[in-house]
Amino acid sequence: MDLPKRYDPAEAEPKWQKYWEENEVFSFDREDSQREVYSVDTPPPTVSGKMHLGHAFSYSQQDFMVRFHRMLGKNVFYPFGTDNNGVATERLIEKMKKVKAKKMGRSEFVKLCLETVKTELIPQYTSDMKRLGLSCDFSLFYDTIDEHSQKISQQSFIDLYKSGREYRKDAPTMWCPTCETGISQVECEDKELDSHFNDIVFKLIEDDGSETDVLIATTRPELLPACVAIFYHPDDTRYQKYNGKKAKVPLFNHEVVILPDKRADPEKGTGIVMCCTFGDQTDMEWQKAHDLPIKLAISADGKMTALAGKYEGMKISDARKAMIADMKETGLLVSQKPIKHAVNVHERCGTEVEFLKAKQWFIKYLDLKEEMIAWGKSLNWYPDHMRVRYDHWVNGLQWDWMISRQRYFGVPFPVWYCKECDEVIVADEKDLPVDPIKDKAPVDACPKCGSSEFVAEEDVMDTWATSSLTPQIAAGLVDHKGVYPMSLRPQAHDIITFWLFNTVVKSRLHNEVNPWKDVAISGHAQDPHGKKMSKSKGNVVEPQKMIAKYSSDALRFWAAGSKLGDDLPFQEKDLVTGAKFTTKLWNASKFCFMHLEDFDSSTVPKKLEIVDRWILSKLSRIIKDSTASFERYEYSKTKLDVEGFFWHDFCDDYLEIVKDRLYNPDRRGSDARLSGQYGLYHSLNAVLKMIAPIMPHISEEVYHLYYASQEEKKSIHISSWPSLDMPDEEAEKIGQVVIEAVEHARRAKSEKNVSLKTPIVQMFVKAKITPEEFDLVVDEIKAATKAEVIEFEQLGEESEASFGCEIEL
């Protein structure tokens, strides 16, 4: 066989990727209703330009698992989706195209988004994923903003609305007064700002009508007009006597009640705190817990409302200054301490985030906490400890699921409101997907009041409202009963509380089943020092460059180096190791095929040599262990086992010993050669197959050089997983003596600084096997050590040493 001297991944990898696609190697068989289906809820990456290393890491890991199941003969449903929905995409497009959504106007901006997503983002992203060697069926594609997804998302909304799970009510929303837009958590960042703790005087009204001063510390005096209550910690003896009494708010003089609440921190400020509607998160919790009135001090454009009386119309910062000045004058401000504190600001403009009242849509689910815990329990978590994060999240839930966003680019709510009575008009299901801004409501008159005027809902749904439906979206691409519920949800651990949790909720609410059987949670790729990679730190590694420099197989080999769920620091040296592994595979295969040219794979030799039985016995154990590891999604264990077996047992030991028989049938006998060929054939084949899920390209390349025609398969990835079962205790015992003798010989030569081919004049071997057994392998030892004469002595069972060796060079 004439083989190229070197393997060139830069040429081979794209070649096979093209081959797989053209030959539909990873196609889901829609017609097959017999074969077990293995369906995967592939995470649709949020398209942010290019694939980053974290994606390469976790998508590689899921691909290992999927490829394994495919080789078990299952009908694999492995779609590919992208998530282009919501804030992240809006911001990316604004940056890419140098536009502002607000200035551009809604319809034009949405159009630009859709176009950019389709013609630039998705193609770039998909090609990166293909280059990584992901074995998705790319013909099963969805994007969370495409019509198919919109339809399913809107259908979900309508179903939940009709079943009474959705409601609309006023709720605080995060708002940037400068940009005049609703914003989400991901758009905020912490910023250290200088501020002041102001101790101000509230007048407590005693039972007899007299007033007592109570000092309250605040950083936000401008919210005084929205003050609705005062809280102290229930254990705080200083303030217990005020329970239920009222106090007058400085400057505004409206009366608010004083109540105990354990969220008040006795250590902070004066230990007693004012609660203003929409001051911060805790304020909102208090508002909800104590059913306090909602008061708005700040309007959408960041100015004071009418509630602020004479301060109305002032900007927040001016109002703060004015009120402080006024309180100083009237003696209501006792002291001012400068502090530094972290505040939530809008990352784009640095403005402090405010909370604003707006009508929002919610999915009601707080009543389902117990069920949610049970749903989580009935999932198979890999690794198991990730389940805890889900449980803690559910236990900590305090709000229903808010699904509306004051944004442009997202799935529209299929909803209109009656202009007269605010009645909700829901789209007709047959019209989905709809855009209420463009489309007409499905009725001519309001069923409640008869009015014929409607207003469209302009909010869009939050990303998670749609991406929590990926199992249904993906399953909807084919008409096959076996696809949903799915077999596997692979994803990273950071979004257990978002994507995973929300998907469980939706699947349960709609279909009363868990969306999948197994969840496999991967960790994060980190920089070489174990830190998170981020653009601002400048420690980002581009997977595209690594693939170009080494290979996709090498990058995947690195990704297989950590246990599922563990974070893994990126080290370029690990890619060198991966690249070396492909070279070793190539070279060893070249050697094997050279000696297998005249081998008929259907042949089973009448008698197998001890050393061949030895390697096949070891191999059997590796296959058994690796299969079990893969079934538990422990691909890193498989990788480690196969790597060690291949490099050491197979290459370093077995090939060196069997070589002589393969080259010299005249001296060693043709039966002995045939036996060696048998060992070679099955060992290498199994190694290739076991490493194929991790290194799909080199294994495919090598497989096609020889095995593909023997097994009549068009790809190693749809060949059968190895199943050899030839455990052989006797051979392992005798084989071990051979290995030890060879190792002693190597050490002796190394210590003498001579070449390994230097002959050994005489060798004495002592071992706990019989002379007859030793005779079976004496020629192997001679061949591998160049020993001319070997003397053997059997060690008795009582002997302390199990092996002894003396060598005369």
Place this chain on the structure above:
RNA sequence: GGGCCCGUAGUUCAGCGGCUAGAACGUCUCCCUUACAAGGAGAAGGUCACCGGUUCAAGUCCGGUCGGGCCCACCA
């Protein structure tokens, strides 16, 4: 502040109750042996973070301390 994970060789990790604690990379020495110098052979290198406990026996189980990482929350 809450949660989860992790502290084993210079580095990245295996080992998770029982022989002398392993691998890869790196280092050092030697060897171009007809698959492979991106190779082969050998060697050096570890009080398994610290303290206490359970056990005949502990990197391995339990408790605590310290350190690292990530996620979530909070910041009157």
